[in-house]
Amino acid sequence: xxxxxxxxxxxxxxxxxxxxxxxxxxxxxxxxxxxxxxxxxxxxxxxxxxxxxxxxxxxxxxxxxxxxxxxxxxxxxxxxxxxxxxxxxxxxxxxxxxxxxxxxxxxxxxxxxxxxxxxxxxxxxxxxxxxxxxxxxxxxxxxxxxxxxxxxxxxxxxxxxxxxxxxxxxxxxxxxxxxxxxxxxxxxxxxxxxxxxxxxxxxxxxxxxxxxxxxxxxxxxxxxxxxxxxxxxxxxxxxxxxxxxxxxxxxxxxxxxxxxxxxxxxxxxxxxxxxxxxxxxxxxxxxxxxxxxxxxxxxxxxxxxxxxxxxxxxxxxxxxxxxxxxxxxxxxxxxxxxxxxxxxxxxxxxxxxxxxxxxxxxxxxxxxxxxxxxxxxxxxxxxxxxxxxxxxxxxxxxxxxxxxxxxxxxxxxxxxxxxxxxxxxxxxxxxxxxxxxxxx
DNA sequence: TCTGGGGTCCTAGGACCC
DNA sequence: TCTGGGGTCCTAGGACCC
Numbered sequence: 001x002x003x004x005x006x007x008x009x010x011x012x013x014x015x016x017x018x019x020x021x022x023x024x025x026x027x028x029x030x031x032x033x034x035x036x037x038x039x040x041x042x043x044x045x046x047x048x049x050x051x052x053x054x055x056x057x058x059x060x061x062x063x064x065x066x067x068x069x070x071x072x073x074x075x076x077x078x079x080x081x082x083x084x085x086x087x088x089x090x091x092x093x094x095x096x097x098x099x100x101x102x103x104x105x106x107x108x109x110x111x112x113x114x115x116x117x118x119x120x121x122x123x124x125x126x127x128x129x130x131x132x133x134x135x136x137x138x139x140x141x142x143x144x145x146x147x148x149x150x151x152x153x154x155x156x157x158x159x160x161x162x163x164x165x166x167x168x169x170x171x172x173x174x175x176x177x178x179x180x181x182x183x184x185x186x187x188x189x190x191x192x193x194x195x196x197x198x199x200x201x202x203x204x205x206x207x208x209x210x211x212x213x214x215x216x217x218x219x220x221x222x223x224x225x226x227x228x229x230x231x232x233x234x235x236x237x238x239x240x241x242x243x244x245x246x247x248x249x250x251x252x253x254x255x256x257x258x259x260x261x262x263x264x265x266x267x268x269x270x271x272x273x274x275x276x277x278x279x280x281x282x283x284x285x286x287x288x289x290x291x292x293x294x295x296x297x298x299x300x301x302x303x304x305x306x307x308x309x310x311x312x313x314x315x316x317x318x319x320x321x322x323x324x325x326x327x328x329x330x331x332x333x334x335x336x337x338x339x340x341x342x343x344x345x346x347x348x349x350x351x352x353x354x355x356x357x358x359x360x361x362x363x364x365x366x367x368x369x370x371x372x373x374x375x376x377x378x379x380x381x382x383x384x385x386x387x388x389x390x391x392x393x394x395x396x397x398x399x400x401x402x403x404x405x406x407x408x409x410x411x412x413x414x415x416x417x418x419x420x421x422x423x424x425x426x427x428x429x430x431x432x433x434x435x436x437x438x439x440x
Numbered sequence: 441t442c443t444g445g446g447g448t449c450c451t452a453g454g455a456c457c458c
Numbered sequence: 459t460c461t462g463g464g465g466t467c468c469t470a471g472g473a474c475c476c
Contacts, residue, residue, distance in 0.1 A: 015476095035444075042444050044476085057476080060442050103447090103476045189449095191474050224450055225473090253445060290468085300443070304470060340445085 001238055002150045004119040005169055006111040008128065009147045009155035012088065012135070013164035015105035017047035018142050019080055020072075031055070031071035033064050040255050040337075044076060048164060081105075087138045095131070098241045108152055110241035121169050124148050128167045150175065151237035156188060175235035180207040187232055189225065197221060209233040246346075250286070251294075252276045253340025259298045260336045267324055273341040274320035281343060287312035288343035291319050293326035296338035305329050312347040319343065 012018065016034040021027045031050035035043040041061040053068035061073065085104040092099040098110035111119065116127055128146040135144045143165040147158025150172045157179070158168040170178055183205060184190050184198055197220050203209050210233045218226030231237065252273045260266055270293070281287055292306040305326035313319065323341050 011476095038444095039441050040444075042442090044444075058443080061444095062441060063443095106476070189474065193473060222451070248448070249446090251446065255444060257441095292469095302471080306469060308468065338444090342446095 001236060002112075003172055005121060005124050005148045005150055005172060006119050007149060007152055007155045007241065008109040008111055008124075008131075009152070009159040010092075010107055010109065010131070010135075011145050011159050011163075012105040012139075013143045013145060014045055014047050014051075015084075015142070016045035016076055016081055017050070019077075019084055020074055021047065022140050022142065023080065027072055031068050032074065033061070033068070033071045034074045034076045035064075036061055036255075037073050037075050039257055046071075084139050084142070088135060091134055091138050098243055100241045100243060100245070108155065108241045111148075113241075121171050125167060125169050128169070132165075132167070151235070152239050152241065153188070153232055153237040154178075154235065157182075157186060160186070179233075179235055180205065180210070182206050184209055187229065189228065189232075194221065194225065206233055246348075247284070247286070248346065249292075249342055249344035250277055250280050250284070250288070250346070251292070251340055251342030252280075253294060253338055253342075255296070255338045256336070259334075261333065263332070266327060266332060266336060266339065269339050270323045270327055270341060271320045273339060274323050275316050277341050277343055278314050278316040278319050281314040286346045286348060287314040288347065289313075289345035290343065291322040291326070292340075292342040292344065293323045293330075294338070294340035294342065295327070295330050295332065295336055297332070298335035298337055300337070302338075303330055308345065312345070 017032040020032050020034060021030075027047075029049065030047075031053060032047040033043055033050050033055060034045045035041055039062070043055060043057055043059045043061055043064050045057060046055040046059075046064070050064070050068050050071050053071070055064045055068050055071070064071070065073065081104055085101075089099065089101055089107065092107055092109055095115075096109055096111065096113035098113035100108040102108070111124065111127070114127075116123070118124075118126075125148075128148060132144055132146060135142060145159050145163045145165065146167045147155045147161065147170075148168070149155040149158050149170040154170050154175050158170050159166075161168045179186075184203060185195050187206070190198070198204070198209065201212065201216070201220060203212060209229065212230075212233075214227060214230040217230050220226065221229065254269070254273070260269070289310075289312045290306055290308045292304055294302065294304050296302045307322050307326060309318070309322070319341065
């Protein structure tokens with residue numbers, strides 16, 4: 001909570017639809033709906049002309065067609081949206097390095113990091129107007145809504161108050177007067193489930209929320225949300241604007257036009273998603289340890305299964321194999337509506353690094369070769385959950401931990417002198433763990 | 441033709457380690 | 459002689475956001 005209104009939230013109005021109207025003049029002034037246009041699609045963005053018919057985000061497209069049959073229904077051109085977003089974020093970063101993007105069309109700016117001496121209400125209002133003018137220039141005509149306040153929370157609420165194309169500055173000291181009459185649902189993080197919990201204890205407005213003790217809120221909503229809401233009800237928020245946030249997961253998912261039952265088809269679809277997700281990993285020069293399979297069944301129930309590998313990977317076949325194994329754990333006989341594959345536990349180095357000498361010629365001297373392999377293992381020791389010695393028909397080798405589903409073994413003995421990497425299913429009867437090496 | 445796709449954060453229980 | 463306690467990792471599900 002600052003004494004000056006120096007946090008700015010900016011949101012491009014009806015972003016996807018506005019880009020479409022910009023690029024296709026015949027759509028201007030008309031209802032435009034961007035989103036899934038298939039039978040199971042939902043609306044991502046509706047232009048203000050379409051909103052007048054009651055169309056809004058997250059509405060099934062079928063319902064949107066009923067409400068506004070004459071709208072243009074578009075699947076979306078994400079390349080164009082990303083390009084426009086990039087231009088806007090670049091503009092923001094030219095003003096202050098403290099830019100926190102929330103999505104393609106939204107960001108926080110910390111004006112304390114900008115070259116702006118007058119942080120009075122009139123000062124920041126003038127700044128906001130100039131910023132909107134420059135957004136219009138770099139986007140080819142898009143409008144934005146700006147909220148400015150003494151915290152992220154207040155700035156975000158403020159930007160909602162005068163859409164589209166508005167500017168709202170909340171003067172320091174006025175925060176609670178603004179919030180008290182509002183519904184609790186205006187608080188970011190209060191969705192339908194939380195609102196229902198609060199309704200049951202008689203809370204509808206922020207003023208009513210303010211009357212509830214922190215103990216009671218924690219009892220009803222849990223520690224994290226209870227404490228957070230207790231503070232927000234009092235307009236207390238000191239979260240900083242964070243410029244660089246690293247990705248925590250990368251995933252791909254698809255909802256199918258009809259439910260799929262065929263096992264082989266499901267496996268093939270899973271493979272394709274593994275290929276997509278690993279391609280994105282490699283492009284981002286990332287790799288990850290945990291593979292998650294997501295399945296939505298015919299009854300809309302959603303299930304996830306995950307497995308954590310001994311080390312990070314960006315390899316398509318590895319991810320595909322794990323995903324298939326996880327698929328096998330679920331009963332899909334009733335029909336699958338959605339499949340997804342994700343990778344988390346991201347590391348910013350590439351798996352190739354692990355096995356650089358996989359194809360290298362082994363050293364002539366077996367002791368030297370063993371020393372090389374051991375040195376390699378020792379270097380990775382920090383993330384190896386366990387270094388086990390195993391043996392099978394290939395001889396003796398070292399296990400890279402004990403991930404569920406897949407075990408990767410590196411052999412460095414006479415039977416496999418090249419230090420080849422071999423993989424086994426975890427339940428492979430040919431694989432016997434004989435002992436665990438002592439801790440370093 | 442009910443309910444997308446890409447994310448983040450939180451919770452709770454169990455395993456495991458010291 | 460009968461059952462610790464904290465910390466961390468992993469998994470599954472849920473709520474929420476744009």
